[in-house]
Amino acid sequence: MLVIELKKDDIIVRKWSLFDIEEAVYTLTQLVPIGCTTTYKDLAKVLGISPRLVAKILSRNKNPIAIPCHRVVKADGSLGGYTLYGKRALEFKERLLSLENMHKLCKYSIPELLEIE
Numbered sequence: 001m002l003v004i005e006l007k008k009d010d011i012i013v014r015k016w017s018l019f020d021i022e023e024a025v026y027t028l029t030q031l032v033p034i035g036c037t038t039t040y041k042d043l044a045k046v047l048g049i050s051p052r053l054v055a056k057i058l059s060r061n062k063n064p065i066a067i068p069c070h071r072v073v074k075a076d077g078s079l080g081g082y083t084l085y086g087k088r089a090l091e092f093k094e095r096l097l098s099l100e101n102m103h104k105l106c107k108y109s110i111p112e113l114l115e116i117e
Helices: 018-030 040-047 051-059 090-101
Strands: 002-007 010-015 036-039
Touching (some): 018 051
Antiparallel strands (some): 002 010
């Protein structure tokens, strides 16, 4: 993919970097409403990357309040992993989802929202 940057009077077109991919994953994750989940696969589909790369990026999320990575689960509906401040915390992910959705799971499709087939 390409990134287009506007700097003063210049337009710069460049290949995207890992930083750009991380920013895109974090931005898409922020679109998932409270009480809903999306999948690593859906996020990967939008960006044209591997679901494992999405998971790896989210595992390094340094701001879990602003970037709600707990709302991203595996395609089969299982929770996948969860890392909070460098430590595995799968029970915490489960608890957060339980509090947010009050046991009424909402599945949210980012590709449908963005009209991507």
